[in-house]
Amino acid sequence: MIGKHAVRYGSLLYLAAILIAPVVLVFYRAFEHGPGPFWDAISNPAAVHALRLTLYVTLITVPLNTAFGILCGIAIVRHRIPGMGLVNAIVDLPLALSPVVVGLALYLLYGNDGWFGGFLHDHGFRVLFATPGIVLATLFISLPFVVREVVPVLREIGTDQEEAAATLGASAFTTFRRITFPAIRWAVAYGVVLTTARCLGEFGAVSVVSGGLAGRTQVLTQYVQASYENFDQTGAYAASVLLAGLAILTLLLMTVMKRGDRSS
Amino acid sequence: MFPLAVDAARFLPTARRRAVGAPALASGLALTYLSVIVLIPLAAIAAEGVQGGWQHFWEVAWNPEARAALKLTFAVSGIVVLVNAVTGTALAWTLVRDSFAGKSIVNALIDLPFALPTIVAGLTLLALYGPTGIVGVDIAFTRLGVLAALLFVTLPFVVRTVQPVLIELDREQEEAAASLGASRFHSFRSIVLPHLLPALLSGVALAFARAIGEFGAVILISGNLPFKTEVASLYVFQRLNSGDPQGASALALLMLVISFLVLLGVGGIRRWATRHDR
Numbered sequence: 001m002i003g004k005h006a007v008r009y010g011s012l013l014y015l016a017a018i019l020i021a022p023v024v025l026v027f028y029r030a031f032e033h034g035p036g037p038f039w040d041a042i043s044n045p046a047a048v049h050a051l052r053l054t055l056y057v058t059l060i061t062v063p064l065n066t067a068f069g070i071l072c073g074i075a076i077v078r079h080r081i082p083g084m085g086l087v088n089a090i091v092d093l094p095l096a097l098s099p100v101v102v103g104l105a106l107y108l109l110y111g112n113d114g115w116f117g118g119f120l121h122d123h124g125f126r127v128l129f130a131t132p133g134i135v136l137a138t139l140f141i142s143l144p145f146v147v148r149e150v151v152p153v154l155r156e157i158g159t160d161q162e163e164a165a166a167t168l169g170a171s172a173f174t175t176f177r178r179i180t181f182p183a184i185r186w187a188v189a190y191g192v193v194l195t196t197a198r199c200l201g202e203f204g205a206v207s208v209v210s211g212g213l214a215g216r217t218q219v220l221t222q223y224v225q226a227s228y229e230n231f232d233q234t235g236a237y238a239a240s241v242l243l244a245g246l247a248i249l250t251l252l253l254m255t256v257m258k259r260g261d262r263s264s
Numbered sequence: 265m266f267p268l269a270v271d272a273a274r275f276l277p278t279a280r281r282r283a284v285g286a287p288a289l290a291s292g293l294a295l296t297y298l299s300v301i302v303l304i305p306l307a308a309i310a311a312e313g314v315q316g317g318w319q320h321f322w323e324v325a326w327n328p329e330a331r332a333a334l335k336l337t338f339a340v341s342g343i344v345v346l347v348n349a350v351t352g353t354a355l356a357w358t359l360v361r362d363s364f365a366g367k368s369i370v371n372a373l374i375d376l377p378f379a380l381p382t383i384v385a386g387l388t389l390l391a392l393y394g395p396t397g398i399v400g401v402d403i404a405f406t407r408l409g410v411l412a413a414l415l416f417v418t419l420p421f422v423v424r425t426v427q428p429v430l431i432e433l434d435r436e437q438e439e440a441a442a443s444l445g446a447s448r449f450h451s452f453r454s455i456v457l458p459h460l461l462p463a464l465l466s467g468v469a470l471a472f473a474r475a476i477g478e479f480g481a482v483i484l485i486s487g488n489l490p491f492k493t494e495v496a497s498l499y500v501f502q503r504l505n506s507g508d509p510q511g512a513s514a515l516a517l518l519m520l521v522i523s524f525l526v527l528l529g530v531g532g533i534r535r536w537a538t539r540h541d542r
Contacts, residue, residue, distance in 0.1 A: 011357070068294060071291075088531075089527050095305075201384070
């Protein structure tokens, strides 16, 4: 029995030391001097702009990657074309690839000497060090989440009902709307939550392509870094608490959805 | 369950097949999007990395600073793999086989490193283990700090791959072993561990890939000291910022290949495991 408790306390101690204690301390530090300084730090113009830019990028990215996730999931499971195994591995790549490599790739494409950068620049369109670059980086990084959630569910439900709908004369779109989508809706919702969390927190790829100009191209995660490096610890902790709060909200939603999925 | 039923679509007349599976349009759209967002950018890295031929690629990728960064990255990621194999399995075991107050909260907290922005992860570690920390340990700007940051962000991988296998695992064999006098450790090693092995391997492989490429969690705590705490991703970032996209691309290409190999390896482990299940 001692062995059992050693595993329990050992693993929980590790969790506390590496994860829980540091996160709790950041919350404490942010509110150390009461809610006044916290509010001042959150409501300064650079912080507000960073938050708005982050939300703006997320609002563009999440719907695009959700639509792609559903289409790609259907393509992988239902459409057997050669090379789908490779497509599968490529879809997972953003999960395993360094965000800096992603940022560098976009820099090489859209920089002034890049493959597309020169052409776009001549037509007065800025990608790098502007919002489109941040959106492209976030699209890449948050691409796999909806696909990963949708694929196993599509495999499990099979094609029986879809075939039945088709033989009864339903169009492909009607079949999708009435049969396929209701079956995968929890998986899609779960994927959307994960995508949103990833978009709000993206840092590495965005750091490379955004330029990080305060009040212009700085997202909230970059605001945390800039504040810390400018010895504005209160600002860094306050913005971190905001992001951590969103992360915890994500966890709550995930837990609720797992229950909803099980009961349906 | 009925793999034949799924494959039946293949034998349907074309008119019915079109409505059944994805119209070719879905695949076409998905592949185009994938190309624009993922494939073309990665092709740019490959093209830039090998621009001056292989000889030049090695010269650029193999300079002393890059080598030091790679060495540190691999060494620390190796330690991350070993620590995660032990603590991840222990945590999964605690969550599945043990019961205590607040277990469901602990279970939900495991995913926090996935949901928390990496820069915030780095900052939280600095708050506790940095110069102004309250425990009297200062690991800022040290390799130990880099290790702590990587342990933070890779915590969920092994737990989340091992946990479902442990839940499904039948306890009959373990009970039989116990009744025959096997110790708990012995029965874990020779009965439970072999079942967990494929999941454990994919978990540590994913943690390894993540550790190799991590940037946000490391940037504040490491201080980016070349030859001391500069990891591969920081080296790539620093090369690009000092106007050397080719040097950055050489190392980035190497990291890209490693990530892809890890993913193919994990896919291989999964196929191997499902074949053994049958």
